[in-house]
Amino acid sequence: VIAASAVRAPGASSSIAVGLGELAVARADTPDGPQLVAYGLGSCVAICLFEARSGVAGMAHVVLPGESPHGEPNARFARNALAALREAMVKIGGPADLRRYQARIAGGAQVLVISGGGSLPRVGDRNVESVRDELVRAAIPLLGEHVGGGKGRTVWFNPRDLGRIRVRTVGRPELVF
Amino acid sequence: MIDIRMAFPGTPGDSPSISTRLADLTPVVIAALDNAAAALSEMAGLRIAVSSTTLGLARIADMPVLAGGPEALALGVYFAFSGDDDGQGHLLLLMDDAGSQQVAALLLGEDAADVDVTASLPASALAEAGNVSCSAFLNALGDTTGLRLDITPPAVVQDMRGAILDALAADIATVAEEALVINTRFTLEQPEQLAQALDLRFLVVPTPSMLEQLLERAVPIGAVR
DSSP: OBOOOEEOOTTSOOEEEOOTTOEEEEETTOTTOOEEEEEEESSOEEEEEEETTTTEEEEEEEOBSSOOTTOOOOTTBHHHHHHHHHHHHHHTTOOSOGGGOEEEEEEOOOOOOOTTSOSSOOHHHHHHHHHHHHHHHTTOOEEEEEEOSSSOEEEEEOGGGTTOEEEEETTSOOEEO | OOEEEEEOOOOTTOOHHHHHHHHHHHHHHHHHHHHHHHHHHHHHTSOEEEEEEEEEEEEGGGGGGTTSOTTSEEEEEEEEEEOSSSOEEEEEEEEEHHHHHHHHHHHHTSOGGGOOTTSHHHHHHHHHHHHHHHHHHHHHHHHHHOOOOEEOOOEEEEEEHHHHHHHHHHHHHTTOSEEEEEEEEEEESSSHHHHHHOOEEEEEEEOHHHHHHHHHHOOOTTSOO
């Protein structure tokens, strides 16, 4: 699923909200082009890919650590998200060779911790591990990450920031890396 | 007067039969929600009522924005519940940050300005509010449907609204593309200042297998099962 909702704040560039299991792509050479944003990531992980020569950026909002039952490119699953991103990024001028991209990731928190042990699986940790494994498998350098912990995050990815992402966590200074 | 809505966005997964079958379940759910509001009223010494309820299928991607701005700070008291078979579900008492402080202050008999909802005592009080309301809801639902519904201990979390719902949606995503969301707003009749400011929501999200169990066993109120 490719996110299609765009919201423009007065005086600011537009944003494309990337919902759970969705992805969105954008180009750095579009002056008023949108930035990509994943609001309130809990256990999910935002994979942010950027390719410097083409200026193509893409964000996938990964929900689950495993593989799609049908094996198709799918941003929801860590095992299929890079293929989905590649498909979408190639369509707007990015290279097909994933090794030319650089990656930043954020998310994978354990927000809901039930006292006395709890029944919710630690999906966040597994999402992070799975995404890291896939990046290694695809030979994409991971240049920065802000993952784990117990707090949710919002991630902004402006293609004009040359691959860097902004991460907001409640009660903490905003990070840029 | 309770505002009850059935919301079924035009996604490919919609099934007309679902809305038909929900007609029997809806009054059962409303009665259970009234039970939850009554239990919460008794515990808090306030008059709390159900003001609106929406029953609708929601895509996983949309869940984090179902209860307001995803970046807004909120406090959630979360429970998982399970049935006799493999059906499970999620219950969430969700309130805005300022409201949670005032509710905790009311429960503890303290000044809201002195209350830190992340401290153990206020968090325990809010957990108990969640416990009372969610247990009352499930007891009523279980009594009407004949299902034995077990509930986990509470998880109290203060975070972005979207992050709390993201964690819940991620669990649903392991088994479904979309899920029924029962999205309810509670209102207080007094004190007036809190009643106007408080955004108090009660969300129920059954997995598809739990929903199927509820639909199979739901009969109109007053009918003999």
